[in-house]
Amino acid sequence: MFMTLAGLSATGAAQTVWGIEAYSDVCRVVFVEDENRIGQGTIDHLDEGCRVGPFERYAVGNMGEVRFLGASGDILMSVMPDGAGYDGYVGDGDPVTMSVMRSEPARRYSSQDRARPPARPSYAAGGVGKATAPECVRYYDSRQCAQDHDLGMPGSRFDLLPIETRARMNKRFMANLNSSVEGQIEAGVCVEVRNCTERMIDEEIWCEVDHDGDWSWILKQDAQYVYAGAGCG
Incomplete structure (x- = not known):
């Protein structure tokens, strides 16, 4: 499975784009393998405002499991090979699928520059129960x-x-x-x-x-x- 993911790495002219489908949304990402660590590397997002992530890095297990890591190293999503793609879970048990979309000219947001998800609504000091922002829970x-x-x-x-x-x-x-x-x-x-x-x-x-x-x-x-x-x- 290491070789499979290595084939997804971006090159100078083109990149293989993977589509992550979760929360009724599809977000495109590119795997950029670490030259010094087989089966590990960074993840570049091609879309702003995705409802999954943001992911910083990935790591592949011995059985082909791909773990998506956040900035602090916590596991945000995990998928396993299933046919031509991957199936797994994100967040607190929500299903996710991942499949190859296409190859296209190299263009990506760096982890520093890409847009982050919208800020969470603020809450009163008394607890989680009442939102002070117009957006509701x-x-x-x-x-x-x-x-x-x-x-x-x-x-x-x-x-x-x-x-x-x-x-x-x-x-x-x-x-x-x-x-x-x-x-x-x-x-x-x-x-x-x-x-x-x-x-x-x-x-x-x-x-x-x-x-x-x-x-x-x-x-x-x-x-x-x-x-x-x-x-x-």
């Missing part, structure tokens, strides 16, 4: 503005309500996107909640839930989306 599945009862903690800290997933969620060992994945919960599943925590710096709410007899953490809400609503039915 939306349900992940419908993209509609979330109702007040689904924002913030699901109930009080001492009387937490069950929550119902609105997306396929990764179950994690700890309340962190960098924590190990222990399984998945499909959308529309009602789960009991034992504990919730707010990560104010990241504007995230994580809940420890009971699913299939195991307790693990899922991301209930971040600055953009509600992934699980309070209450069920």
Whole structure:
């Protein structure tokens, strides 16, 4: 698989463009392999305002898995070979596909110059629940503005309500996107909640839930989306 990715590297005159399809959007990227590290290199974005990333680097595993890394080295996306392309997951369990689009004249945004995603909405000091910007926090599945009862903690800290997933969620060992994945919960599943925590710096709410007899953490809400609503039915 190292040789496969090496063939995607940009040359002085032309480059092979890969299309990453996720969140109902397609973003074009180019792999630029590191001359000193086989199967590793940088990623150049050809489109501004992509909803995935921004990615800084990539690394290929022994089984052909391609990991997309952010500026701090955290894994933002992972795909595996599937036929002529790749399939995998991005973010907190959202599906993604990657396939060759075409070769075109070399033109790309550097990691320093390319546009970054829009800034997250700002929030009041009291917590994640109320946005001070006109933009609302939306349900992940419908993209509609979330109702007040689904924002913030699901109930009080001492009387937490069950929550119902609105997306396929990764179950994690700890309340962190960098924590190990222990399984998945499909959308529309009602789960009991034992504990919730707010990560104010990241504007995230994580809940420890009971699913299939195991307790693990899922991301209930971040600055953009509600992934699980309070209450069920």
